[in-house]
Amino acid sequence: MLGDEPGTIYASTHSKVGGPNVTETQTVFGIDTSKGFHTYGVDWQADTITYYVDNNAVARLATPSDMNKPMYMLLNLAVGDAGSWPGATDATTPAEGHMLIDYVRAYTTKRDASPVSPSLTPPDTGVPVTISAFKLAGLTRAASGAADGELAGTASGGALVTIYDGNSIVATTKADDKTGAFAVTLKDLGAGSHMLTAKVGPSAVSNEVLIVVGTASSVVAQLPALQASGKLAAIYLSDSHVLPVASVAAMTSLLTDSKEALAAIKDGYSFAVTTTAGNNISVVSYDALGRMTSTATTSIVDGQVTRSVETKVDGSSTTLVYAKGAVVSETHVHADRTKDVLLTNIVGKTYVAETNSYDAAGTLMSTSRTHSDGSKDWEFSFDKQTGIKTSTFFDNAGAVAMQTINSADKMVETKYVDNLKTSEYTYYTPGSADIAKLKIFTAGVLTYETVRHSDQTKDNYTFSPDGKSFAVKHEQIDATGKTVMIDLTFQDGSHAITGLKGNLTIESTAKASDTLKGAGGDTFLFERDSGADTIVGFHPGSGIGHDVIAIDHSVATNMSQLALKTVGQDTVIQISATDSITLQGVSHTALTQDNFWFT
Structure with missing residues (x-):
C-alpha cells in the first residue's frame, strides 16, 4: 500500500x-x-x-x-x-x-x-448485491484493444464487495457504510466477453453483466449468441464501427433477430457488404437501419489499386486514381453537383499538386498549385457574379511574384519583389476612354504613374521626387507628345498649374491657394471654396488671346456680386468671404465684361 x-x-x-x-x-x-x-x-x-x-x-x-x-x-x-x-x-x-x-x-x-x-469474500450479510451500471472510461483502438471502466452497484452498508470477471477476481472494494453504494475501476478488459459479477459472502451474488470488447468482424459473428444470452450490457468495438456482413440477407437477419445485441454497441454502427468480380472489389454500405448509404468500387491490377469510386445516395461521389500505388487524382463531386479535383504527385512541373474547384455548371471557379514543400506556386479564382478572374503567381519560396486581375473592362497586372509591389500595368478593353495605365513603385511606394488615353494624349504623374518641394508633378501631354500643362502639388495641398500652350482650361483646386498661369486665350475655372488663388500672366481685355475667368453660379451670377480692388500692381477679385482671385500685374481698369463668365 x-x-x-x-x-x-x-x-x-x-x-x-x-x-x-x-x-x-x-x-x-x-x-x-x-x-x-x-x-x-x-x-x-x-x-x-x-x-x-x-x-x-x-x-x-x-x-x-x-x-x-x-x-x-x-x-x-x-x-x-x-x-x-x-x-x-x-x-x-x-x-x-x-x-x-x-x-x-x-x-x-x-x-x-x-x-x-x-472463500474470497466476507460472511454473507443477507442483503442482496446488485450491479447497476458500467461506465466506459477509456478504450484502446486496436485489434487487441482493451477497455477501462467504472462498475457501480449496491450492497449492504460497509460490505466488502469482490468483483469477478468470470471466475477470476478483478477488484475488491468496500460499499458505503450508509448507502451501500460501491464503485470500482476495472482496467484492461481485453478482447473477448467479460461476465462481471459482484459477490458479498459465499451466497450473495449480484446479477451478471456481460461486457464485450472486440473488433467489428469478431463481434458481428457473436451477435446471435449475445442476443440469446439476455445479459448483454455493452459492446465496445476496438477498431471500426462498420460491421462486415456477407449479404443483405445476413444484415436483415441481424436487424430482425439481434436487435438488443445491436443496440448494445456503443457509439453506433453501420453495415458493409463486400463482393468481388474480376479485378473489382465492391463495398455497399448501409446505416444502422439497413438503408444503403454508399457504394464503393476498387479496381486492382497486378496487386495494386488503380482506381476507386465511392458514390453516396445523395449523388455525391469520390474518385481516386492511382499510379504505382500512389494517388495521382482525387475527384469529389458534391450533392449540389459542384466538384473538386485534386491532382498529386505531379512531375516535370514547378509544382507537385493542384486543386481545381468547379461549380454545378462545370465552370472552373478556382485553382491552387503547390510546391513540394507545401508553399504556393499559382492560384486562380473566378467570381461568377462580377466576372472577375484573378491569377496569382508565386516564386520558389512561395512569395507573391505577380498577380493579374481580369474584368469585363480591363486587365490589371501587378508585379512584386520580396513581397513589395514594383509595378502595376492596366490594359483597358477597346472602346474605353483609356488605353493603358502604368504605375511604378519604389520600395513598395508609388513613385510614377502614366495614363494613355484613347485619343493618344497622356497624363504623367511623378510622386514624392527626392529633393523637390512638391509632392506630385502632373504633366498633360497631347497626341503629338508635347507637354501642354504641368500641375505641381505641394506638401500643403496647394497647386502651381502652368499651361504651356494657349486656349487651355485651367481649373482651380478646392480649399487651396493655387498659382495658375496660362499662355493666352485660356479659361480659368473657379467654384465655391476655391481658396485664395493667383493668376500669373493674365491677358485682360476683349482682344484676340484674352483670358476668361469662369465663376460657378453658386458663387456669383454677375459682375455686381464681385468686389474688385487694386493692391499695388495687382487686382484682387473677392468672389466670396473666403475665396479670392489675384491677377498679378493687372489693373482692374483693364478688365472688361469679356474677361468674366458666370456658369
Missing part, C-alpha cells in the same frame, strides 16, 4: 518467470488501513496464493513456478525516490512515518490435510 492511499491495498506477486520482474496484482479498495490495527494473511499454496484482510480472503493469484521453494517474510516501510513505484518525496511528504506491528505468526499446512480453497 501507499501512504497517500490508505484505502487501497495491492496484493501482488513478483516473479522472474518471463522477465527480470514480472508482477501480477489485484487491487482491494475500501479498507482504510490507517484507522486501527488490521490483520493481513497470505495462504501460500503450490498453485495459488490467497490474500486476507481481517480474516477475509480478498484476492487470489496463481503461484509463479519460481515461488515453489523456501521463501522468507519481509515487513518493511520504505521512502520513495525518483523513478520508484511511489515516486519521489516532496513538500507534502510527512517528516515521520510509522508502521506499527502487533504480532507476526507463521503456519504450515498439515501434510495429511487437503488444502481448502477459501
Whole structure:
C-alpha cells in the first residue's frame, strides 16, 4: 500500500518467470488501513496464493513456478525516490512515518490435510448485491484493444464487495457504510466477453453483466449468441464501427433477430457488404437501419489499386486514381453537383499538386498549385457574379511574384519583389476612354504613374521626387507628345498649374491657394471654396488671346456680386468671404465684361 492511499491495498506477486520482474496484482479498495490495527494473511499454496484482510480472503493469484521453494517474510516501510513505484518525496511528504506491528505468526499446512480453497469474500450479510451500471472510461483502438471502466452497484452498508470477471477476481472494494453504494475501476478488459459479477459472502451474488470488447468482424459473428444470452450490457468495438456482413440477407437477419445485441454497441454502427468480380472489389454500405448509404468500387491490377469510386445516395461521389500505388487524382463531386479535383504527385512541373474547384455548371471557379514543400506556386479564382478572374503567381519560396486581375473592362497586372509591389500595368478593353495605365513603385511606394488615353494624349504623374518641394508633378501631354500643362502639388495641398500652350482650361483646386498661369486665350475655372488663388500672366481685355475667368453660379451670377480692388500692381477679385482671385500685374481698369463668365 501507499501512504497517500490508505484505502487501497495491492496484493501482488513478483516473479522472474518471463522477465527480470514480472508482477501480477489485484487491487482491494475500501479498507482504510490507517484507522486501527488490521490483520493481513497470505495462504501460500503450490498453485495459488490467497490474500486476507481481517480474516477475509480478498484476492487470489496463481503461484509463479519460481515461488515453489523456501521463501522468507519481509515487513518493511520504505521512502520513495525518483523513478520508484511511489515516486519521489516532496513538500507534502510527512517528516515521520510509522508502521506499527502487533504480532507476526507463521503456519504450515498439515501434510495429511487437503488444502481448502477459501472463500474470497466476507460472511454473507443477507442483503442482496446488485450491479447497476458500467461506465466506459477509456478504450484502446486496436485489434487487441482493451477497455477501462467504472462498475457501480449496491450492497449492504460497509460490505466488502469482490468483483469477478468470470471466475477470476478483478477488484475488491468496500460499499458505503450508509448507502451501500460501491464503485470500482476495472482496467484492461481485453478482447473477448467479460461476465462481471459482484459477490458479498459465499451466497450473495449480484446479477451478471456481460461486457464485450472486440473488433467489428469478431463481434458481428457473436451477435446471435449475445442476443440469446439476455445479459448483454455493452459492446465496445476496438477498431471500426462498420460491421462486415456477407449479404443483405445476413444484415436483415441481424436487424430482425439481434436487435438488443445491436443496440448494445456503443457509439453506433453501420453495415458493409463486400463482393468481388474480376479485378473489382465492391463495398455497399448501409446505416444502422439497413438503408444503403454508399457504394464503393476498387479496381486492382497486378496487386495494386488503380482506381476507386465511392458514390453516396445523395449523388455525391469520390474518385481516386492511382499510379504505382500512389494517388495521382482525387475527384469529389458534391450533392449540389459542384466538384473538386485534386491532382498529386505531379512531375516535370514547378509544382507537385493542384486543386481545381468547379461549380454545378462545370465552370472552373478556382485553382491552387503547390510546391513540394507545401508553399504556393499559382492560384486562380473566378467570381461568377462580377466576372472577375484573378491569377496569382508565386516564386520558389512561395512569395507573391505577380498577380493579374481580369474584368469585363480591363486587365490589371501587378508585379512584386520580396513581397513589395514594383509595378502595376492596366490594359483597358477597346472602346474605353483609356488605353493603358502604368504605375511604378519604389520600395513598395508609388513613385510614377502614366495614363494613355484613347485619343493618344497622356497624363504623367511623378510622386514624392527626392529633393523637390512638391509632392506630385502632373504633366498633360497631347497626341503629338508635347507637354501642354504641368500641375505641381505641394506638401500643403496647394497647386502651381502652368499651361504651356494657349486656349487651355485651367481649373482651380478646392480649399487651396493655387498659382495658375496660362499662355493666352485660356479659361480659368473657379467654384465655391476655391481658396485664395493667383493668376500669373493674365491677358485682360476683349482682344484676340484674352483670358476668361469662369465663376460657378453658386458663387456669383454677375459682375455686381464681385468686389474688385487694386493692391499695388495687382487686382484682387473677392468672389466670396473666403475665396479670392489675384491677377498679378493687372489693373482692374483693364478688365472688361469679356474677361468674366458666370456658369
